[in-house]
Amino acid sequence: MNILLAPMEGLLDFALRDILTRVGGIDRCVSEFIRVTDQLLPERVFYRIVPELRHAGLTPAGVPVRAQLLGSDPACLADNAARLAGLGPAGIDLNFGCPAKIVNRHGGGAALLQEPELLERIVAAVRRAVPADMPVSAKMRLGFEDDSLALDCAQALAAGGACELVVHARTKAHGYRPPAYWDRIADIRAAVSIPVVANGEIWTVDDALRCREVSGSADLMLGRGIVTDPGLALAIRYAVQHGTPAHGTSLPGWPELQPLLHIFWGLIEAHIEPRHRAGRLKQWLNFLRRRFPEAEEAYQSVRTITDSRAISAWLGIEEGAQAAMPLAA
Structure with missing residues (x-):
C-alpha cells in the first residue's frame, strides 16, 4: 500500500x-x-x-x-x-x-x-x-x-x-x-x-x-x-x-504536535510575507480543531491576531529565533 x-x-x-x-x-x-x-x-x-x-x-x-x-x-x-x-x-x-x-x-x-x-x-x-x-x-x-x-x-x-x-x-x-x-x-x-x-x-x-x-x-x-x-x-x-x-x-497527540507547530511557524516566518503569516497558522489550526479539542482553544486564542510577532510570543518563541528550516538554502 x-x-x-x-x-x-x-x-x-x-x-x-x-x-x-x-x-x-x-x-x-x-x-x-x-x-x-x-x-x-x-x-x-x-x-x-x-x-x-x-x-x-x-x-x-x-x-x-x-x-x-x-x-x-x-x-x-x-x-x-x-x-x-x-x-x-x-x-x-x-x-x-x-x-x-x-x-x-x-x-x-x-x-x-x-x-x-x-x-x-x-x-x-x-x-x-x-x-x-x-x-x-x-x-x-x-x-x-x-x-x-x-x-x-x-x-x-x-x-x-x-x-x-x-x-x-x-x-x-x-x-x-x-x-x-x-x-x-x-x-x-x-x-x-x-x-x-x-x-x-x-x-x-x-x-x-x-x-x-x-x-x-x-x-x-x-x-x-x-x-x-x-x-x-x-x-x-x-x-x-x-x-x-x-x-x-x-500516534501523535496534541503534545507531540507542539514542536511541529513551532517548526511550521519557523518555516512560515522565513518564507511567507508578513501580512500572510498569521493567516497560515490560523488556517492549519482551523483544520486541527476538527480533531483536537486543544486546537479549538488555540484557534480562539489567535483568531483575531494579525501581527506575526504576537503569534511568536503566543507560541513562546523569542523574537529573532527560528526553528530548523532545511529547505531555506
Whole structure:
C-alpha cells in the first residue's frame, strides 16, 4: 500500500509537506500546481513552489516529491516539463482536476476532462520530453459537469503514457461536497492497466478502509483529512497491516504536535510575507480543531491576531529565533 500526500493549492505547500512527512506514514508527495500558460518558466518559479528540488526532490524527512504542472498547451507543457526534469524532481504529475473557476476559464485543470483527445496529446508530449526513467503521472476528477467521460479520460491518460493515475472521486461540479463516488474509481480501474490511486473524502481510518474496499484501490491519496489529523497515514497503515485500529502512544497527540507547530511557524516566518503569516497558522489550526479539542482553544486564542510577532510570543518563541528550516538554502 502506498499513501500519497495530495496537492492542495494554498494549503498543502512545502511547509505542510515538511511537517506532515516528519510525522510519518506518507510514501510520496505531489506539489501544488505550477501553472504553465504560453512561456518557458524560469527555474526560480519551480524552486519557489517546490523548494525540495534543491534537496534531491525530497522533503527533510526523506519523502519524494513529484512536481505538478497545470496547463493546456501540449508543446508548452512539454518544454516546461523538460526544464523541470533537469532540476531533479521525484517525478512529474499533470493536473486535470483543479476545479477553480479562473483555471477552468482558461481551459486548464478539470476543464480538460471535456476533451479526452487533448489529454492524451498532453501526456504524450510531456512523456516524450522527459527522460524515460522520469515518472509521469496524472490526477483527474470524474469529469467536468458529469462523469460521462470518466472512462474515456482515464484511458486517454493511460494511452498517452501516464504511469499512474490518481482519481478524485468527484466531478468539477461536485466541488468538495460529500460524498465521494469511490465506486466510480473501481470502474476506472477496470478500464485501464496502470495503477489507480483513490482520493476524496478520506477523513478517518474507517473512511480509508471503506474507500479501499469500494474502489478496489490499495493506494490512497490524503488531503484535508491528514491536514486535520497529521497521524492519519500512520493510523491507516497500522489498521491495514494489523487488521485493527491503532491505540495508545503510537500516534501523535496534541503534545507531540507542539514542536511541529513551532517548526511550521519557523518555516512560515522565513518564507511567507508578513501580512500572510498569521493567516497560515490560523488556517492549519482551523483544520486541527476538527480533531483536537486543544486546537479549538488555540484557534480562539489567535483568531483575531494579525501581527506575526504576537503569534511568536503566543507560541513562546523569542523574537529573532527560528526553528530548523532545511529547505531555506
